[in-house]
Amino acid sequence: MKKLWWVVVCLVVALFPAVVQADGMLISPPHKPMVETGQKAVIWHDGKRETLVLSTTFRGEAEDFAWIIPVPNKPEVTSSKDELFTALDDYTRPKYNNRYDSAMPMIGSVSTVGMEESGVTVVESKKVDVYDITVLEAVDGKSLREWLTKNGYEYPTNRDLLLQHYALKRWFFVAAKISTEALGYMGTSLRTGHMTPLMISFDSEGIVYPLKISGPGSKYNEADKLAAYGFEMGSEKWSGGTVIAKDAWQGVSVYRLTVPSYGNAELGNAMGYKSISGLKTGVDYVFSAYVKAKPGASGEAKLRVSGGGIERMSNVVDLATNDEWRRLQVVFRPTSSSTPMLNLMVEGSPKTEVYWDGIQFEKGIVPTAFEEEVLDSTTSQIANESVNIILYVFSNHKKTVPGFSVGYAGDVSAKEIQKMAYQDDGTPWMKTNKKMYLTKLSRSMTQAQMTDDLIIRDAEDNDAVGGGQAGLGDGWGRTVLVLGLPLGLEIGGIYYFWYSRLRRKEKQK
Missing domain, CATH: 2.60.250 (Baculovirus p35)
Structure with missing residues (x-):
């Protein structure tokens, strides 16, 4: 009987090959x-x-x-x-x-x-x-x-x-x-x-x-510096002014605000603005910028944060004496989830030109050194993009x-x-x-x-x-299993039937 099962095993092995289980x-x-x-x-x-x-x-x-x-x-x-x-x-x-x-x-x-x-x-x-x-x-x-x-x-x-x-x-x-x-x-x-x-x-x-x-x-x-603007890439989503090539505080571009003319008015206003979102309530933030006036200007410049229950102003710069870059800053703390507005404000005589550069928005109460641009739009995009x-x-x-x-x-x-x-x-x-x-x-x-x-x-x-x-279980292996296994069992059964009759005849002799 052992010889019989050895023959069947050899037959099945002959019919089926061995299974092989195999960004920076x-x-x-x-x-x-x-x-x-x-x-x-x-x-x-x-x-x-x-x-x-x-x-x-x-x-x-x-x-x-x-x-x-x-x-x-x-x-x-x-x-x-x-x-x-x-x-x-x-x-x-x-x-x-x-x-x-x-x-x-x-x-x-x-x-x-x-x-x-x-x-x-x-x-x-x-x-x-x-x-x-x-x-x-x-x-x-x-x-x-x-x-x-x-x-x-x-x-x-x-x-x-x-x-x-x-x-x-x-x-x-x-x-x-x-x-x-x-x-x-x-x-x-x-x-x-x-x-x-x-x-x-x-x-x-x-x-x-x-x-x-x-x-x-x-x-x-990913730093506490949430946004920093040098205007080397354009207006960077600031509205109200224009970007020009100028003797900048840093780089080659500045953000220009020009007081418009309104009839015979002796004074006018110009404002650059941008909303900022995602702020946390109860956290201190500081908004800072460098400002410089075109020679001959008169009036004043300042920073303002408004909206969402916030109304904060920076110290005021006298444009008549502002022929060098000066840094302004204003600290505020949101009390709600509303989106405040960052404002660059100028009040002066018509056609007064004022230049802004090195604008920065960050956590804390003291502004850090302006080193490179960090665009808030890119911040949001990188953090959320898949x-x-x-x-x-x-x-x-x-x-x-x-x-x-x-x-x-x-x-x-x-x-x-x-x-x-x-x-x-x-x-x-x-x-x-x-x-x-x-x-x-x-x-x-x-x-x-x-x-x-x-x-x-x-x-x-x-x-x-x-x-x-992968091995026998797929592709041609699956075909061999489906078609070959019944055939192998049938041949094994026929051999077993033939071998049993042969042994009975030998015993009868």
């Missing part, structure tokens, strides 16, 4: 804000080493920017191709209804390797495609921020804790800037919100995606992250993987001789939700999703 921070100049709208990443993990191919989209008018990416171990940095994301988008597009779960681098001369400067070590410096790349180590966030600022990366001065989070874990930092020679032909891509993907490889036993660096604290708007995150993860098993949807899951052959994208010299984007399990994870997140790095872990099952194939 963008920094732009303060007067040219960028709003990140999407992150895409291809993640390759072979059990010991992780490769990240990162691509980001943004909206804004940046002509220059920096990209800071933290990684847990010393990285190797090269460039990649947009066609990789296009190929993966096509490959993972659902082919039928299924269930859904909720460039080779242009290397320049390497310089300053191992150079130490005030708590920061430059591990590597090189050119990669259109980028100037610097790999850094830092003992703390403050030292790293100071190095970034000194080397042309306009990092917010009050965001050291975000860098400190990674520095204390002894992570490395990849700092990327568009090279000077590439800015000319990269201008169109920057204006359309696109950048060349970067490929970063590093040792890692687990799969990690550095998301916290994109979260709260990564933008200028960023679409798509991760294509190649590994040995289906993956999951809490809160992310699985849009595709299944095995991909080595041949299919290699032909998804090619480098400039014709070599595949990833060289492999084995199939991998591909999982497409996606989620829409606000900046406020990006509080931790993503730890990508194994899913409870290895079932295919969205038209993928």
